[in-house]
Amino acid sequence: MGIQSFLVTASLNAILAQRLIRKLCDHCKEAYTPSPALLKEIGYKLRPDIQFYKAVGCEKCLNIGYSGQTGIFELFTPSEALNEMIMSKESRKAILEAAMNAGFTPLKKDGIIKAASGITSVEEVLNAI
Numbered sequence: 001m002g003i004q005s006f007l008v009t010a011s012l013n014a015i016l017a018q019r020l021i022r023k024l025c026d027h028c029k030e031a032y033t034p035s036p037a038l039l040k041e042i043g044y045k046l047r048p049d050i051q052f053y054k055a056v057g058c059e060k061c062l063n064i065g066y067s068g069q070t071g072i073f074e075l076f077t078p079s080e081a082l083n084e085m086i087m088s089k090e091s092r093k094a095i096l097e098a099a100m101n102a103g104f105t106p107l108k109k110d111g112i113i114k115a116a117s118g119i120t121s122v123e124e125v126l127n128a129i
């Protein structure tokens with residue numbers, strides 16, 4: 001954005017990103033084993049026995065398959081080491097990898113965790129990010 005990197009690191013405490021997603025209806029959601037193509041689209045290494053849930057539709061959810069909403073979030077709080085990487089103008093990919101190694105959970109990963117928990121569907125997460 002043309003901003004000097006020292007100005008970014010001096011004034012940046014945290015970055016929060018969030019998306020609103022629909023929750024699956026607890027009365028009709030169905031578990032399924034994801035296809036290899038879906039796992040490839042997700043892009044994370046997941047447990048081989050992972051299950052996701054899909055929207056079905058029933059009287060309780062007016063045949064929509066979803067009922068209510070929740071959020072998926074990511075909170076980036078740069079450590080001193082990450083600030084040094086920003087100052088050194090390292091690549092976005094390198095900074096992201098370092099942040100993830102330090103415990104940062106990206107928006108997509110938070111959504112996939114919620115999809116694996118049956119809170120929402122993978123499709124809802126992928127459409128939101």
Ligand SMILES: [Zn+2]
Nearest residue numbers: 025028058061
């Ligand atoms: Zn339902």
